[in-house]
Amino acid sequence: MTAFFRQIQTTYIYHWIIWIILIFFKLIMDYSVFGNFLLPMNIKLFLISIILFYISYYIFLPFIIRQSPKRILVITISFVVIYVALMIVFMPPLPQHPPFSPKDFPKNERMKPFHNGISFYDICFRIGLFSMIFSTLLFFVDKWMENGKKIKALEFERQSSELKILREQINPHFFFNALNSIYSLSIIQSKDTPRVILILSDIMRYVLNNKSLHKNNLNDEITNIKKYIEIQSIRFNKFSNLNYEFQGNFESYEIEPLLLLTFVENAFKYADLRKGSLDIKVNLNNGLLDFDIRNFYENKNYEKSDDSKLGIENTKMKLNLLYPDKYQLDINDNGSEYKVNLKLQLN
Structure with a gap:
């Protein structure tokens, strides 16, 4: 009732x-x-x-x-x-004569209510x-x-289902790359292996705790990226040309979980740090997130795997689903240098 x-x-x-x-x-x-x-x-x-x-x-x-x-x-x-x-x-039959003549209309005495x-x-x-x-x-x-x-409800349900599938697909891809990094350190018996495992456990906990359809605090997302960069920095510590910079008040905004990490993963996976620097810059100004990443690679050894292509395609689909008309993604590849620039307007 x-x-x-x-x-x-x-x-x-x-x-x-x-x-x-x-x-x-x-x-x-x-x-x-x-x-x-x-x-x-x-x-x-x-x-x-x-x-x-x-x-x-x-x-x-x-x-x-x-x-x-x-x-x-x-x-x-x-x-x-x-x-x-x-x-x-x-x-009912129509009246034979009008109730009043046109010249009398609309005198008050002629206007009587119907009884x-x-x-x-x-x-x-x-x-x-x-x-x-x-x-x-x-x-x-x-x-x-x-x-x-x-x-609208069906469209929301469809997008939610697609988004859930995309999130489930990207997690194995992320863990596979991270485990490869630990494997590389374990082969050379690096003393940093335990620390990398500890950092990876934090990242895994973050990923596994964010399977809902809600967005994450941008500062937490940036912290997670920094941890991943730290793992790779330990792995590639013999090279000095690894640069990263983060500017902005990240606490005030939210973002789709692991949205930026795919580009960071691919950059480290294919980067040849002996040929050129790997640069990561993230700037947030009045809700506009400017994400820029660049890496060099050896052309003769460069061949993108299906996992990498899947990760990038998933990220594009997420952007289309969650941020229609609010982003600009430019990916440029000149044969030896790979650049990604994402401008994303956050609420």
């Missing part, structure tokens, strides 16, 4: 607003013409109108739309023919016709609005 009243108060609240407006104008018109609100007659008039309206709205029209198109056409034509025939049969009440003809054919047309109009407006909400 509570849900029913809540539906009346929300979904169909404009019905009541329209009824109130109609009643208000009808009373004002009667008072301005007849000098009387004609309350007894108007109460009957609108009570009958509302009853006929909702009989049509909740019973007749739902029955009609459940039929096949052919049956709808047959029912509609039959109803119109029968309705018009009955209206002609029960139509005949509401006849059977009025109920079936005047009020009924108004209620039928009015209910049909609002019924299909409501259906259109309801279908719009369903379409």
Whole structure:
């Protein structure tokens, strides 16, 4: 019962607003013409109108739309023919003479309220016709609005499902690359291996705790990227040309989890630090995130794996799903240098 009243108060609240407006104008018109609100007659008039309206709205029209198109056409034509025939049969005779001459209109003494009440003809054919047309109009407006909400809900569900799949796909790709880094350190028996494992455990905990469809605090995301960079810095400590810079108040914004990490992973995976520097710059200014990454690679040894292509494609799909018209992604490859620039407007 509570849900029913809540539906009346929300979904169909404009019905009541329209009824109130109609009643208000009808009373004002009667008072301005007849000098009387004609309350007894108007109460009957609108009570009958509302009853006929909702009989049509909740019973007749739902029955009609459940039929096949052919049956709808047959029912509609039959109803119109029968309705018009009955209206002609029960139509009262027209007055032989006008109640007043045109020259007397609209003198007040000639404008008298009707005292005949509401006849059977009025109920079936005047009020009924108004209620039928009015209910049909609002019924299909409501259906259109309801279908719009369903379409939005289905679209949101579809995007949520796609996003969940994308997140599940990128996690194994991330862990595979990270484990490769640890494996490289373990082969040379680096004393930094335990520390790298500890850092990786923090990253794994962060990734596994962020499988919901909610965005993460940007500062946490940047911290996670810094930890990954630290792992790779330990791995490539024999090279000095690894540069990274982070500027901005990251605490005030949120971002899709692991959105930037794919580009960082690929840069480290293919970078040849003997040929050139690997540069990572992240700048946040008034909600505009400017992410820039560059690395050099050896062309003869360069061949992108399917995992890397999948990671980049997943990131593009995430951007399209979550940030439509709010980002610009430029990826440039000149044969020896790979550049990625992402400008993303955050809320």
